[in-house]
Amino acid sequence: MENVGLISLAAYLPANKIDEKMVPVLVDFLRQNTSLPKEYIDTIETTGLMPGSIETNYDGWESQPWFEAWINSLSPKKQQDPFQGTVERRRVPMDPVSVRESIIPHPMLPSDAEVIAAAMAILRSGMNPNDIDLVLAHSQVPDHALPQNVSLVQHKLGLKNAGAYSIDTCCSSFVSMIEIATAMVKSGIKKNVLVVSSFLDSHVTDKSTHFSVDTGDGASAGIISATDKGYLASHSSSHGDRHDGIIYESRLPLLYKGLHTSPDHRQLVTTFHNPAACKEIAANAEGDMKHVVTTAMEKANLNIDQVDFFVTHQPVVWAGEVWRNAVGISKDKFYESFKKYGNIATAASATNFTEAIELGLIKADDKVIVASSGAGENHIAVIQEVSNTLIENVKRFA
Numbered sequence: 001m002e003n004v005g006l007i008s009l010a011a012y013l014p015a016n017k018i019d020e021k022m023v024p025v026l027v028d029f030l031r032q033n034t035s036l037p038k039e040y041i042d043t044i045e046t047t048g049l050m051p052g053s054i055e056t057n058y059d060g061w062e063s064q065p066w067f068e069a070w071i072n073s074l075s076p077k078k079q080q081d082p083f084q085g086t087v088e089r090r091r092v093p094m095d096p097v098s099v100r101e102s103i104i105p106h107p108m109l110p111s112d113a114e115v116i117a118a119a120m121a122i123l124r125s126g127m128n129p130n131d132i133d134l135v136l137a138h139s140q141v142p143d144h145a146l147p148q149n150v151s152l153v154q155h156k157l158g159l160k161n162a163g164a165y166s167i168d169t170c171c172s173s174f175v176s177m178i179e180i181a182t183a184m185v186k187s188g189i190k191k192n193v194l195v196v197s198s199f200l201d202s203h204v205t206d207k208s209t210h211f212s213v214d215t216g217d218g219a220s221a222g223i224i225s226a227t228d229k230g231y232l233a234s235h236s237s238s239h240g241d242r243h244d245g246i247i248y249e250s251r252l253p254l255l256y257k258g259l260h261t262s263p264d265h266r267q268l269v270t271t272f273h274n275p276a277a278c279k280e281i282a283a284n285a286e287g288d289m290k291h292v293v294t295t296a297m298e299k300a301n302l303n304i305d306q307v308d309f310f311v312t313h314q315p316v317v318w319a320g321e322v323w324r325n326a327v328g329i330s331k332d333k334f335y336e337s338f339k340k341y342g343n344i345a346t347a348a349s350a351t352n353f354t355e356a357i358e359l360g361l362i363k364a365d366d367k368v369i370v371a372s373s374g375a376g377e378n379h380i381a382v383i384q385e386v387s388n389t390l391i392e393n394v395k396r397f398a
Contacts, residue, residue, distance in 0.1 A: 004185045005230020005384050006178065008127075008223040008393045010120035011351040012113055012198075013341060014052020014090040022123065022397035023048050029119055033129065033158045036115050039096040040108075050116065051108070052092045052217065057083050060207065070208055070255055078210050085317030089216025089342040091202055107202040110139045111149045113219040114196045115156045117347075121221035122157075124393045127192065129157065132223070134190045135164045136181055138173035140199040140346045153196055162194070171313050171345045172236075172374030173197055174220060178382050181224040182231040196221045199345035204248060206269040208255030214316055215270070216342040220350035229365065229387040233300035235292045236380035239284070245277030246270065246375040281377055285319060290326040292381040293371055300367075300383050304328045307383075308366035311352040313345070313373055314338040323371070335361055348372070357386075357394045364388040 018026065027045045030036050043051045061067055061082075071079055078084075092108035099105040114137060122129055135157075137150035148166035169176040174197040181193035198219035205212050249271040252258075256265065272278050289312075297303065310329040314320050320336040335356040337348075344351060349372045356362045364386055371381035 002226040003228060003230040003385075003387070004182050004224065005227050005387055005390070006222050007225045007227050007387065007389045008121045008125035009350060009354040009357065009390065010117055010124055010221050010394075011347065011354045012050055012117040012120070012219040013351065014050055014092050014217055015054045016050045016090075018044065018048055018050060019397040020048065022120070025123055025397070026119060029123055030116075034115055034119065035156050036112055037096050040093070040112065040116070043093075052090055054088050055091045055216070056088045057086070057213065061213065066208075066255060073208065073255060074210055082210075083213045085338065086213050086342045087339045089201075090218060090344075092200055092217045107200060109143050110141050110198050110200045110203070110219075111143050111152045111156060113198045113200060113217070114139065114149060114153045114221070117198070117219040117221040118153065118157055118194060118196045121194065121223055124396050125223050126393065126396065127223065129159055130161050132159050132162045132192045132194050134181070134184065134193045135159060135162050135196065136167050136177045136193060137164070137196040138167050138177065138346050140170065140173070140197070141201075141203045159194070169378050169380070170374035170376050171315065171348070172372035172378055172380045173346045174350045175370050175372045175380045175382050176236070178222070178224065178370065178384075179234045179236070179380065185224055185226060186231075191225065193224045194221065195224065197346040197350065199347050201270075201344075204268055204270050206253045208253045209269075211272065214343045216344050218341055218344035218347040218351060220347040220354065222350060227387040227389050229385040232302070232367065232383040232385055233296045234380065234382040235295040235299060236378060237288065237292055238376070238378045239288070240376065242277040242281050242377040244274045245272070245281050245377065247273045249273060285373065286322050286326045288379045289323045289371060289373065292379045293327045293369055296369070296381040296383050302367065302383070306367060307333070307369055309333050309335070309356065309362050309368045310371070311335060311349055311356060311368065312371050313348045314352070315343050315373065327369070335359070354394060357391060358398070362386055362391075364391045
């Protein structure tokens with residue numbers, strides 16, 4: 001069996017510019033092969049941008065009539081730095097079908113965000129979509145609680161020969177899917193696996209919480225196949241005693257004044273549910289990440305000087321630097337995009353991997369650690385030796 005690894009990567013980040021050469025190819029693919037709403041495709045064709053917008057701190061908070069009440073609701077420490085290092089985040093557009101047909105419209109369907117990211121990854125690979133024989137997906141906010149999005153994504157992409165499995169380790173799911181897909185291709189069970197993940201915070205945000213400033217929207221995708229270079233090793237850990245630290249909970253916004261005659265404004269929102277578990281997550285963040293990374297390096301017979309690059313999830317502004325220092329990686333071998341995108345959860349590590357390649361920070365033959373934490377709580381690190389195929393494909397339309 002040849003080496004197995006990533007041969008393509010792409011990310012859908014609202015309002016980001018699409019490579020000029022990719023625009024007509026992407027538009028044609030989306031029109032001919034997918035059931036993506038035409039409004040999104042028209043936006044790509046006419047603007048050359050991914051559908052959606054950039055939300056600044058002013059847009060989302062400072063310009064709002066409730067801003068002073070929000071500031072006053074924060075602890076004195078948080079009032080001194082209410083945006084906690086976040087400068088902007090991305091927001092998906094409103095779903096055009098719900099705009100036309102619903103009194104209360106909702107943001108873009110997560111499955112549509114996943115289709116855009118996946119379409120770009122497929123086009124970058126140069127692969128016939130019919131050669132993809134499995135889709136692995138994680139929708140941190142699915143279209144519906146049951147079933148998950150993965151079969152819908154397979155259908156919307158028109159992947160006639162692909163099975164579809166849902167994988168969930170929360171924010172670390174993309175890295176987990178790399179490990180699982182690699183094993184399946186290495187074993188000969190599958191040949192070409194599409195992995196897709198998304199987090200559309202716009203569906204589950206309560207802007208009156210202190211941490212809502214950190215979170216944004218994004219989706220990512222990659223393809224794992226036999227290639228010249230690839231997977232070297234991985235390691236994961238789990239700490240289920242922290243399971244209820246961060247959960248989705250149906251409730252009213254924290255900053256809410258209503259009457260008994262008011263509509264029910266309850267919605268599913270991200271909640272720091274168990275403060276004790278959350279403190280334990282933060283206290284152990286450095287050690288847990290260091291453990292999975294160093295164990296993966298031991299499995300690969302590597303020392304830190306032989307590692308060329310490190311990409312991670314980015315849950316809060318300080319996490320990346322803490323993890324980089326804990327592992328012993330120098331700044332020139334590290335990339336994160338927190339100030340642009342904030343916490344985009346399961347899409348973060350793949351986005352950072354993709355952008356580091358696009359920027360020329362990661363090159364062929366580089367040994368790259370991709371690592372993430374995930375609520376639940378779990379950690380995983382995968383080490384890839386980057387193939388020339390991956391580099392060429394990511395830059396195919398540049």
